[in-house]
Amino acid sequence: MNGKAALYLGFNKIMKEKDFSLISISEIVKEAGINRNTFYYHFKDINEFVKAFLEDEIMNTVREKIKKNQFNEGFLLLVDYSETHKELMRNILDHPETLDILVKILHNDIRMDVVKILNDYQSFLHLNLPEKFITFFSHNIVEEYMAAPKEIVYDGIEGKLLKKVFYLYADAIPDKLLKVSSIDFNN
Numbered sequence: 001m002n003g004k005a006a007l008y009l010g011f012n013k014i015m016k017e018k019d020f021s022l023i024s025i026s027e028i029v030k031e032a033g034i035n036r037n038t039f040y041y042h043f044k045d046i047n048e049f050v051k052a053f054l055e056d057e058i059m060n061t062v063r064e065k066i067k068k069n070q071f072n073e074g075f076l077l078l079v080d081y082s083e084t085h086k087e088l089m090r091n092i093l094d095h096p097e098t099l100d101i102l103v104k105i106l107h108n109d110i111r112m113d114v115v116k117i118l119n120d121y122q123s124f125l126h127l128n129l130p131e132k133f134i135t136f137f138s139h140n141i142v143e144e145y146m147a148a149p150k151e152i153v154y155d156g157i158e159g160k161l162l163k164k165v166f167y168l169y170a171d172a173i174p175d176k177l178l179k180v181s182s183i184d185f186n187n
Contacts, residue, residue: 004042006032008053016087020095025049051101054092057081059105062145066113069120071170072163075145079159079166082149090153106142114138121174127181137176144169 010031014023025046029036043049058081065074082089092098115138122129144166151157 003032003034003038004052004056006034007039007042007049008056011049011053012057012085012088015091016085020091020098047097047101050092050098051105054102054105059110063110063113066110066117069117071114071117071141071173072167075148075166075170076163078145079148079152079162082152083159086153089149093150093153103146106146107139110145111138111142114141118173118177121177125174125178125181127177129177129181133180141173 007028010033011023011028014027014031023046025036025039028049029039032038039049043052058078062074062077065071065077092102115134118134118138121127122134148162148166151162152159
């Protein structure tokens with residue numbers, strides 16, 4: 001196992017047992033069974049580490065699905081991960097530092113992927129929607145993604161229900177775009 005993987009494994013274990021605000025780099029490297037220099041070889045600080053952890057653990061795979069216009073599959077991955085790593089996700093959602101990192105990944109990286117897909121839909125459907133609409137609609141899709149872990153962790157909603165609702169939502173995206181294209185945005 002390489003140093004990065006060992007760090008992720010150690011961090012994952014600690015996050016299930018301990019509050020994020022109480023976790024130190026020393027504790028992560030000790031749990032990982034590697035030296036501190038290995039941590040700093042890969043990461044400059046704990047925030048960069050957490051961002052890489054979230055991206056490598058789940059978000060890069062979610063992004064790949066979205067880039068292939070597989071909104072549902074990306075959502076399913078996030079829901080399944082949230083269910084199987086509920087304590088880890090609770091710890092991430094409960095702390096402003098880690099929540100902020102997750103939000104930035106979703107709203108910066110994933111939202112741009114969604115914008116590209118929506119623009120591709122526009123092109124395919126021969127639509128000309130205002131850029132502000134595309135930005136707002138992509139933001140709403142990302143909010144659905146962001147809501148899933150929160151609903152699983154805090155509200156106890158089963159992943160099966162979230163998956164069904166999102167299937168309805170995602171499958172309707174082209175139809176929604178067609179309907180919106182008939183609206184006169186100048187009035």
